[in-house]
Amino acid sequence: MPRDIAVIARHTCVLLARDPGTLIAYAVMSSTLMAVLHPVYQRMAGPGVSGATSAAAGTAVMFTLLALDVAGEQILAERDWHTWDRLRATPARPVAVLTGKALPLVTVFLALQALLFAEAGWWYGLDLTAGTWRLPLLWLAWASCATALGLALGAWLNSRGRLGAIADITAMITTGLSGALVPLTGLPRWIGDLAPALPAYWAVRGFQAALGGHPAGAYTRAVLAITAITVLAGALAALGTLRRTHRTA
Amino acid sequence: MLHASRLRRRFGPATALDGFDLTVTAGEICGLIGHNGAGKTTFARIACGLDRPDSGHVLIDGADPARRAARRLTGWAPQEPALYPTATVRDNLRLYGGLAGLHRRRLRTEIDQVTTAMALHDLLDQPVGRLSGGQQRRVQTATALLHRPKVLLLDEPTVGADPATRQALLAAVRARADDGAAICYTTHYLPELVDLDATLAVAARGRVIARGPRESLLDGLPGTARLRFDGPAPGHRGQDTLVITSPRPAEAAAHALTELGSDAARLRGIDITPPTLDDLYRHLAAPESTHAA
Numbered sequence: 037m038p039r040d041i042a043v044i045a046r047h048t049c050v051l052l053a054r055d056p057g058t059l060i061a062y063a064v065m066s067s068t069l070m071a072v073l074h075p076v077y078q079r080m081a082g083p084g085v086s087g088a089t090s091a092a093a094g095t096a097v098m099f100t101l102l103a104l105d106v107a108g109e110q111i112l113a114e115r116d117w118h119t120w121d122r123l124r125a126t127p128a129r130p131v132a133v134l135t136g137k138a139l140p141l142v143t144v145f146l147a148l149q150a151l152l153f154a155e156a157g158w159w160y161g162l163d164l165t166a167g168t169w170r171l172p173l174l175w176l177a178w179a180s181c182a183t184a185l186g187l188a189l190g191a192w193l194n195s196r197g198r199l200g201a202i203a204d205i206t207a208m209i210t211t212g213l214s215g216a217l218v219p220l221t222g223l224p225r226w227i228g229d230l231a232p233a234l235p236a237y238w239a240v241r242g243f244q245a246a247l248g249g250h251p252a253g254a255y256t257r258a259v260l261a262i263t264a265i266t267v268l269a270g271a272l273a274a275l276g277t278l279r280r281t282h283r284t285a
Numbered sequence: 286m287l288h289a290s291r292l293r294r295r296f297g298p299a300t301a302l303d304g305f306d307l308t309v310t311a312g313e314i315c316g317l318i319g320h321n322g323a324g325k326t327t328f329a330r331i332a333c334g335l336d337r338p339d340s341g342h343v344l345i346d347g348a349d350p351a352r353r354a355a356r357r358l359t360g361w362a363p364q365e366p367a368l369y370p371t372a373t374v375r376d377n378l379r380l381y382g383g384l385a386g387l388h389r390r391r392l393r394t395e396i397d398q399v400t401t402a403m404a405l406h407d408l409l410d411q412p413v414g415r416l417s418g419g420q421q422r423r424v425q426t427a428t429a430l431l432h433r434p435k436v437l438l439l440d441e442p443t444v445g446a447d448p449a450t451r452q453a454l455l456a457a458v459r460a461r462a463d464d465g466a467a468i469c470y471t472t473h474y475l476p477e478l479v480d481l482d483a484t485l486a487v488a489a490r491g492r493v494i495a496r497g498p499r500e501s502l503l504d505g506l507p508g509t510a511r512l513r514f515d516g517p518a519p520g521h522r523g524q525d526t527l528v529i530t531s532p533r534p535a536e537a538a539a540h541a542l543t544e545l546g547s548d549a550a551r552l553r554g555i556d557i558t559p560p561t562l563d564d565l566y567r568h569l570a571a572p573e574s575t576h577a578a
Contacts, residue, residue, distance in 0.1 A: 039383075039388070040383075040384060043379075043380060043383035043384055044380075044384075046379075046383075047369075047372070047376065047379070047380045047383075050372050050376050051369060051371060051372060054371040054372060054412070055371050117367065117368065117369060117370060118363070118365055118366065118367040119367050119368065119369060121330075121335055121363065121367065122361070122363070122367045122381070122428075123384070124334075124335055125333040125334065125335055125356065125359070125361050126356060126381065126384040126385060127353040127356040127357050127384065127385070127386070128384045129353075
């Protein structure tokens with residue numbers, strides 16, 4: 037099975053590299069938006085959280101969520117190209133196919149976050165060393181979560197149009213209500229009550245905790261919450277894939 | 286090698302397979318012919334492990350097609366192109382070859398050989414989406430042949446191919462059969478089955494209604510002899526051609542010549558047409574189709 041995963045992961049990298057427009061656009065847009073919004077984040081920063089931390093965390097979370105459709109596309113395109121049945125007719129197991137598709141996406145989402153935090157460190161003085169191992173671990177956890185959510189959307193939706201619409205709406209609403217776009221201190225209280233139900237809230241809180249703006253334990257709770265959501269979304273993606281397998285049969 | 290027994294499969298009220306039996310032995314090319322809806326594609330999907338029959342079974346070298354061991358032995362090229370259009374021909378071949386267990390040098394060697402055999406070598410680094418329909422069909426067939434499977438299921442692989450590339454593709458398929466593969470070849474171009482020296486299976490209404498070597502299935506079907514005359518044919522006012530329909534048209538024509546008498550001087554030509562696969566197809570499948578309708 038590791039060999040099948042490697043073959044599919046390599047092929048997914050080829051597909052992403054052949055059509056990189058969306059990912060490049062998200063990288064440029066997120067970088068630009070962070071530059072534009074940094075002064076706003078600076079003014080609205082909550083106690084113990086720097087503007088640079090809020091800007092980097094908020095932008096990284098928002099654009100990782102906007103890129104959910106890139107992940108979902110990896111499943112939906114297989115149906116449009118009629119290649120799903122060809123994959124099923126090979127000796128590769130469905131879990132190997134799903135894992136092989138997920139690994140490059142996790143890497144891409146991880147790189148997108150690293151790029152934004154590096155930019156915040158370079159231009160806005162964000163002290164990345166304060167996060168030590170906790171920051172890369174959270175990048176990885178959040179990248180895995182976004183990948184699982186995107187694959188689940190791709191496995192359960194039936195068209196690219198729906199995927200694009202739902203991914204964008206989900207990303208914007210989740211980003212807005214989680215405090216990623218505007219810090220929760222600047223939003224109505226009911227949004228603050230609702231925010232813990234959203235994965236983006238835990239990502240933002242985790243980044244702030246990793247860089248020293250939250251009490252001890254907040255980081256661990258954030259990682260655990262993100263991991264739980266990842267497992268749930270991964271299970272949904274697997275179920276959706278199996279459902280598709282039986283339906284096409 | 287490929288053995289299907291009493292397959293039944295229903296999709297809601299529609300019966301796709303209704304007692305489908307077929308055995309293809311190692312080294313044999315079986316031409317599976319039949320009207321659209323005869324059950325050919327459903328059979329192929331079951332043989333690939335993509336679908337399960339309601340009853341009956343398929344064995345690939347003794348194994349259930351749903352098992353990984355059986356899938357490694359099977360190559361399948363479906364009717365509609367199923368390739369990654371943004372990836373190159375080489376990328377597509379690497380994927381399917383890699384999943385079939387080919388790696389590194391062996392994978393490179395097999396890609397080289399199959400693309401050369403199928404006149405695809407110059408297209409290796411072209412994105413599949415930029416190829417013509419016929420070229421894409423060849424790439425699809427190449428992905429099925431790549432790992433030298435023991436059982437090959439090819440569904441109309443020559444659609445859209447020009448005569449030269451069709452011959453290259455048929456030669457590659459023939460070569461795999463000579464290497465011992467059992468090949469189930471679906472087509473509507475019946476002369477291809479003569480070129481492939483294939484045995485025949487005629488499918489209609491979800492089952493195989495005729496199976497065997499071409500010669501034995503054609504035996505007994507009527508062919509035609511056409512005798513053309515300068516002026517009216519003997520006994521046919523206004524028509525210059527005497528048409529004789531017989532299971533042995535050449536013998537019938539020879540017999541007619543002995544009875545021409547003075548009319549033999551007006552004979553301008555003789556055309557003998559033995560029974561063809563098209564005749565067989567019409568003879569066997571058409572009544573079934575009409576009945577089904």
